[in-house]
Amino acid sequence: MRKKIINKSAELFLTLGFKSVTMDDIANELGISKKTIYQNFDNKTKLVEAATLNMFDNICDGIDHICNASHNPIEELYDIKMFVMTYLKNEKASPQFQLKKYYPQIHQNLQTKQFEKMHISVKHSMQKGVDTGLFRQNIDVDFIARMYFNGMSGIKDESIFPSTLFTMEYLTESYLEYHLRAICSEDGLKTLTQFITNNQS
Template identity: 60%
Template sequence: MKDKIIHKSADMFLNLGFKSVTMDDIASEMGISKKTIYQHFTNKTKLVEATTLQVFEFISHGIDCICELEKNPIEEIYEIKQFVMLHLKNEKSSPQYQLQKYYPKICATIKKKQFEKMHGCVSQNLDRGVSQGLYRKNINVEFTARLYINGMMSLKDQDIFPLENFSMHVLMDNYLEYHLRGICTIKGLEKLTQLLTTNH
């Protein structure tokens, strides 16, 4: 039952926002009593914490599976973006924004985990791109990885990119192209152009 509650809550939180969804909403959606939820989670904060961790673990595992395929690094970046977009449903509301505002401690913990995960992933991608001649040999991997992650995180900042003016999908596409054009060799740019042509 605990897993079912986490699963349903994750779906509702990501679609409607962490603040908007109440324990009553979850109970009625699942056809159970609120008491049943409280048997597993003493309060909503505990439920939000369990849910965000579960979503993080799920997405991390998905990213690991994509990286294990060892596609060319440019394709890999786009595959990861597609996977994350599919599961984070960032279009309808901004769950990240509500999480930051109402659950800052949980948000800080998740951000730290996200940074560690992305740092490993992006650094590997950059190393592989350089060794395959797709990214420039002289890029500073540590600097580029941190800059990329920081930029990616700031896409979710509604003060900089208000949702009504920027769809998350377009933002991500523009950002990936911006990042890759800055680090690709001629060979890499050919791959990128090929990929963008196929995707559009």
């Protein structure tokens, strides 16, 4: 039952936002009493924490699978972007923004975990790009990996990139191309251009 509550809560939080969803909403969706939820979680904050950690673990598993199966680091970054966007439902309800505003401690802990995971993953991907000649030989892999995380976090700042002007899909797509054009070698730029041309909707 605990797993069912976490999964349904995560789905609702992503669709409607962390602040908007009540314990009553979750109970009604599951067809259980609110008491049952409180038998598993002391309060909503504990449930939000469990749901976000569960989402994080699921995303990490998906990213690992993509990295293990990828043909090259350019396609890999696009595949990861698409997987995360799909999993997070394009963040239409700005869950990241609500989490930061209403559950700052959970957001901070999650941000730390995200950085640790992404730093290792992106560094590995960058090095693979350098080794295969798709990325420039002289890039500082550790610095670029940190910049990439900082940029991906930055585009989620509602005060700088308001959702009334930018969709999350546009922001992630634009930032990813911006990032790759900065580090690609000549061969990498050809691969990137070919990939974008082939995948334009």
